[in-house]
Amino acid sequence: MTITEPGVTSEENRVVDLVEDLLTSFPPDKTEAKVFLGEQFDRGLAWVHFPEGFGGLEASPKLQKLIQERIYAAGGPNPYYRNPIGYGMCGPTVVVWGSEAQKQRYLRPLFTGEEVWCQLFSEPGSGSDFAGLSSKGIRDGDEWIVNGQKVWTTLAHVARWGLLVVRTDPDVPKHAGLTAFVVDMQGPGVETRPLRQMTGEAEFNEVYFTDTRVPDSERLGNPGDGWRVSLTTLMNERVSIGGAIAPKGSGPIGEAVKVWSSLPADRQDPSTKDELMKLWIEAEVNRLTNIRASQNRKVGVPGPEGSTGKLAFAESNKRIYDFAVNLMGADGMLYSTYQMNRPEIAMSSDSIQKAFLRSRANSIEGGTSEVMRNILGERVLGLPGDVRVDREVAWNEVPRN
Numbered sequence: 001m002t003i004t005e006p007g008v009t010s011e012e013n014r015v016v017d018l019v020e021d022l023l024t025s026f027p028p029d030k031t032e033a034k035v036f037l038g039e040q041f042d043r044g045l046a047w048v049h050f051p052e053g054f055g056g057l058e059a060s061p062k063l064q065k066l067i068q069e070r071i072y073a074a075g076g077p078n079p080y081y082r083n084p085i086g087y088g089m090c091g092p093t094v095v096v097w098g099s100e101a102q103k104q105r106y107l108r109p110l111f112t113g114e115e116v117w118c119q120l121f122s123e124p125g126s127g128s129d130f131a132g133l134s135s136k137g138i139r140d141g142d143e144w145i146v147n148g149q150k151v152w153t154t155l156a157h158v159a160r161w162g163l164l165v166v167r168t169d170p171d172v173p174k175h176a177g178l179t180a181f182v183v184d185m186q187g188p189g190v191e192t193r194p195l196r197q198m199t200g201e202a203e204f205n206e207v208y209f210t211d212t213r214v215p216d217s218e219r220l221g222n223p224g225d226g227w228r229v230s231l232t233t234l235m236n237e238r239v240s241i242g243g244a245i246a247p248k249g250s251g252p253i254g255e256a257v258k259v260w261s262s263l264p265a266d267r268q269d270p271s272t273k274d275e276l277m278k279l280w281i282e283a284e285v286n287r288l289t290n291i292r293a294s295q296n297r298k299v300g301v302p303g304p305e306g307s308t309g310k311l312a313f314a315e316s317n318k319r320i321y322d323f324a325v326n327l328m329g330a331d332g333m334l335y336s337t338y339q340m341n342r343p344e345i346a347m348s349s350d351s352i353q354k355a356f357l358r359s360r361a362n363s364i365e366g367g368t369s370e371v372m373r374n375i376l377g378e379r380v381l382g383l384p385g386d387v388r389v390d391r392e393v394a395w396n397e398v399p400r401n
C-alpha cells in the first residue's frame with residue numbers, strides 16, 4: 001500500500017510494503033513468535049538500519065518505529081521482551097564490531113529470542129568506572145584464558161551468549177587495555193549465581209570465570225578496542241532503556257492515572273490532582289523529546305542524547321511510582337510474595353507495588369543518574385570535566401584496594 005502524502009519517502013513506502021507483506025504472509029495470531037521474528041529478520045525489518053542480510057536494509061533507523069508500531073498494532077511479537085539485552089545492546093554491538101562469521105552466526109537467533117544474551121561489563125570494583133575493571137584475559141595460542149568476576153549480570157542464568165569485556169593489557173592506561181569477546185555462557189569455567197533484588201526476584205547474577213577458554217575468533221574488534229566496543233553497547237543501552245516511545249498517556253503515567261481514577265471522590269483533592277498533572281506533563285515532555293531525538297538520529301550509534309533520555313526516564317519513573325504508591329495509602333504496602341525466583345523475563349511487573357520497587361533500580365542500571373549528568377555536563381554543555389587522576393597512568397600502577 002503506497003502512501004502518497006507529502007513528505008513520505010520511497011524508502012518509507014518500501015518498508016511499509018514489506019511490513020504489510022510480512023503481516024499478510026505470516027498473520028501474528030496464527031504464527032509462532034520465533035517464526036514471525038525470523039521472517040521479520042529475513043526481510044530486513046529487524047533493525048532496519050543494519051546491512052542487508054543481517055536483519056536490515058541500510059535504511060534510516062527512524063523507520064524502525066514505524067515498523068514496530070504496525071507490527072504491534074497487528075498483534076505481532078516484541079523482540080525486546082524476551083531478549084532485552086540482546087536486542088537493545090548486543091545485536092547493535094555485534095553488527096558494528098563482529099566478523100562476518102559472527103554476524104551470520106549470532107544476529108538471527110538473537111533477534112528471534114531463541115538465544116538470549118547478557119552483558120558482562122560491571123564488576124564488584126568497577127561499575128561507573130567500568131574502564132577500571134580487573135577481570136583478565138591472557139592470550140594462549142588461538143584462545144584467551146579468562147579469569148575474574150562480573151556482577152549485576154541481568155538474565156545471565158538464561159543466557160546462551162554473553163558480551164564480555166576483560167583486561168588484556170594491564171601495562172597501558174585503563175581505557176587502552178580492554179578487549180571484548182562473545183563468550184559461551186554454557187561452556188566450562190563459567191559459573192552463574194543468583195543475586196536477589198528487593199522485589200524478591202533475582203533478575204541478575206554474579207558470574208565467575210575460572211580459566212575459561214575463549215577462542216580468538218570470538219573477539220569483537222582488535223585487542224585493545226574493548227573500550228570503543230563498550231561505548232557502542234552503552235550508547236545503545238541508554239537509548240534502549242530510556243528511549244522507548246510509548247503512546248501518549250501510557251506506561252507508568254497511565255498506571256498512575258488509573259490509580260488516581262480509582263480513588264474515592266473525597267481523596268481526589270486538588271493538590272494531588274495538581275501533582276498528577278505535573279507528572280503527566282513531565283512524562284509527555286520526555287516522550288516528545290525522545291521522538292525528536294529518534295527523528296534526528298541519522299546513523300545507528302546514538303550519541304549523548306541517549307543519556308538525556310535515560311536520565312529523564314529514570315528520574316521521572318521513580319517519581320511517578322512513588323506518587324502512585326502514596327496514593328494507594330496502606331494498600332501500597334501489600335505485596336504478593338517475596339518468594340525467591342529467577343525470572344526468564346527481566347523488568348516485568350504485575351503490580352504498582354512491584355513496579356515501584358523495581359523503579360528504584362532505574363537510576364542505577366545502564367549508568368547512574370549522576371554519571372548521566374556528568375556526560376551531559378561535559379559532552380553537551382561543554383562544562384569542565386570530572387576529576388580523573390588515573391587517565392594517563394598504566395592500569396597496574398593505579399593504587400587500588
Ligand SMILES: Cc1cc2nc3c(=O)[nH]c(=O)nc-3n(C[C@H](O)[C@H](O)[C@H](O)COP(=O)(O)OP(=O)(O)OC[C@H]3O[C@@H](n4cnc5c(N)ncnc54)[C@H](O)[C@@H]3O)c2cc1C
Nearest residue numbers: 119120121122127128152153154361364365366367368370
Ligand atoms: C537492575 C540492574 C541491572 C543491571 N544489569 C547489568 C548487566 O546486565 N550487566 C552489567 O554489566 N551491569 C549491570 N548493572 C550494573 C550497573 O551498570 C551498575 O550498577 C552501574 O553502572 C553503577 O555501578 P556501581 O553499582 O558499581 O556503583 P558505583 O559506580 O560504585 O557508584 C556508587 C555511587 O557513586 C556515584 N558515582 C560514581 N562515580 C561517580 C562520578 N564520577 N561522579 C558522580 N557520582 C559518581 C554513583 O552515581 C552512585 O551513586 C545492573 C544494575 C542494576 C541496578
